[in-house]
Amino acid sequence: MSSNVAAPRTMFQKIWDEHVVHSEPNKQSIIYIDLQLVHEVTSPQAFEGLRLAGRKVRRPERTIATPDHNVPTSNRNLPIADPIARQQVDTLRNNCREFGVKLYDLGDSHQGIVHIIGPELGYTQPGMTIVCGDSHTATHGAFGALAFGMGTSEVEHVLATQTLLQYYPKTYELRVGGQLSEGVTAKDLILYLIGQISMHGGTGYVLEYTGSAIRSLSMEERMTVCNMSIEAGARAGMIAPDETTFDYLRGRPHAPQDFEAAVQRWKSLPSDPGAHYDKVSKFDGADIEPQVTWGTNPGQVSSISAAVPNPADCGDETEQKSTAASLEYMGLKAGTPLSEIDLNRVFIGSCTNARIEDLRAAAKVAKGYRVSSKVNAMVVPGSSQVKLQAEQEGLDKIFSEAGFDWREAGCSMCLAMNPDRLEPGERCASTSNRNFEGRQGKGGRTHLVSPAMAAAAAIKGHFNDIRQWDYKA
Ligand SMILES: CC(C)[C@H](C(=O)O)[C@@H](O)C(=O)O
Numbered sequence: 055m056s057s058n059v060a061a062p063r064t065m066f067q068k069i070w071d072e073h074v075v076h077s078e079p080n081k082q083s084i085i086y087i088d089l090q091l092v093h094e095v096t097s098p099q100a101f102e103g104l105r106l107a108g109r110k111v112r113r114p115e116r117t118i119a120t121p122d123h124n125v126p127t128s129n130r131n132l133p134i135a136d137p138i139a140r141q142q143v144d145t146l147r148n149n150c151r152e153f154g155v156k157l158y159d160l161g162d163s164h165q166g167i168v169h170i171i172g173p174e175l176g177y178t179q180p181g182m183t184i185v186c187g188d189s190h191t192a193t194h195g196a197f198g199a200l201a202f203g204m205g206t207s208e209v210e211h212v213l214a215t216q217t218l219l220q221y222y223p224k225t226y227e228l229r230v231g232g233q234l235s236e237g238v239t240a241k242d243l244i245l246y247l248i249g250q251i252s253m254h255g256g257t258g259y260v261l262e263y264t265g266s267a268i269r270s271l272s273m274e275e276r277m278t279v280c281n282m283s284i285e286a287g288a289r290a291g292m293i294a295p296d297e298t299t300f301d302y303l304r305g306r307p308h309a310p311q312d313f314e315a316a317v318q319r320w321k322s323l324p325s326d327p328g329a330h331y332d333k334v335s336k337f338d339g340a341d342i343e344p345q346v347t348w349g350t351n352p353g354q355v356s357s358i359s360a361a362v363p364n365p366a367d368c369g370d371e372t373e374q375k376s377t378a379a380s381l382e383y384m385g386l387k388a389g390t391p392l393s394e395i396d397l398n399r400v401f402i403g404s405c406t407n408a409r410i411e412d413l414r415a416a417a418k419v420a421k422g423y424r425v426s427s428k429v430n431a432m433v434v435p436g437s438s439q440v441k442l443q444a445e446q447e448g449l450d451k452i453f454s455e456a457g458f459d460w461r462e463a464g465c466s467m468c469l470a471m472n473p474d475r476l477e478p479g480e481r482c483a484s485t486s487n488r489n490f491e492g493r494q495g496k497g498g499r500t501h502l503v504s505p506a507m508a509a510a511a512a513i514k515g516h517f518n519d520i521r522q523w524d525y526k527a
């Protein structure tokens with residue numbers, strides 16, 4: 055081809071090209087950042103670094119903050135009991151005040167998990183580069199944005215310069231054709247994909263999810279998918295914007311003023327026909343069943359109709375060993391049907407699955423039932439807005455009447471950085487995104503599932519196939 059002007063480009067390339075400030079062969083490029091999200095855990099040293107260097111935040115109006123990781127989800131009227139958590143939340147408050155950064159603080163009607171409030175407020179938009187000192191920043195890629203997680207020193211770099219150093223990544227198209235079957239959700243889709251390509255399958259790549267099964271997903275479902283890109287090792291994950299995206303954003307507080315002009319720009323973002331990806335894998339939505347993880351990484355997952363695998367049947371010697379170690383930690387025997395695994399705890403929450411559609415799906419299952427007497431179950435809305443909306447719809451009543459604990463917004467038991475955690479040996483069905491050893495509390499055992507599957511597990515006290523659920527209207 056004589057001119058590269060006409061060369062077809064992927065959506066990733068278009069956004070990258072639009073944001074490169076400086077690049078040299080075999081070196082990191084400097085890319086311009088449109089939006090930085092900040093939370094209390096990875097920002098204190100970054101602000102301290104600015105203070106020591108006598109620098110300001112370069113573009114405070116492109117930076118928003120909220121406390122989410124270590125905030126308690128009950129008794130919010132009391133001071134935070136844990137001294138480290140209290141200090142981090144206070145420090146975030148002071149830093150935002152000093153550096154002029156907008157803070158959605160505890161008590162604000164928009165406080166919540168950072169990856170839930172960005173989209174909800176309309177900050178997250180197609181074509182943007184978005185960063186946060188948090189690995190689940192890929193969530194925002196659901197809008198056709200290029201969204202990276204990063205470390206604390208990079209948080210400082212972006213605060214100071216509004217740019218980030220990045221190596222040019224490779225691109226990987228995950229195409230899911232057909233449609234998902236009844237009872238199969240976006241969570242099952244992404245767990246299935248990670249099971250297929252493994253927790254390392256996306257390493258070095260920016261993933262783009264394409265195909266008819268992806269196009270049919272709502273914005274909230276797309277966020278669930280992109281959220282877990284990092285669990286496949288990817289730098290980022292993205293989905294091209296379309297009418298679903300534009301409809302979601304229209305009317306949000308921080309959506310562009312001239313919305314229709316923005317839509318015209320956004321329509322040029324999707325990958326051009328014939329654009330080259332470094333790797334392509336194809337799947338069929340109809341092959342996907344409700345999923346349950348049985349191991350200690352999200353790629354150790356099977357369909358609900360399957361049994362705990364025998365390590366001897368799992369890949370090469372290294373994989374066999376790691377499977378055996380996972381089963382040992384999880385206290386599971388090979389050959390046990392997944393539907394016979396009993397649970398003590400259920401957690402419905404996190405940036406993967408605590409948006410309003412997730413809570414509706416769980417409430418639909420729980421309606422008219424009682425949580426098993428052996429199970430302690432909680433529902434933690436992803437944001438204060440989600441909580442408010444759920445209460446307006448009466449979902450909180452359905453949950454409370456069924457015996458679920460109804461909480462305030464935060465990361466909660468997704469990770470054990472706040473009072474919500476598992477005790478050693480406890481087994482939990484969780485709608486979050488990580489099942490690493492000790493993730494939900496030392497010695498705790500995590501099974502990742504969809505909100506509907508988690509609610510059904512809470513009621514029966516063991517996993518069961520949501521496709522056979524008897525809904526009580
Ligand atoms: C605490 C934070 C740095 C961490 C992350 O980067 O993802 C957390 O959000 C997580 O999910 O493990």
Ligand code: SF4
Nearest residue numbers: 190404405465468469
């Ligand atoms: S909800 Fe979980 S995964 Fe998401 S940002 Fe919080 S701790 Fe990380």
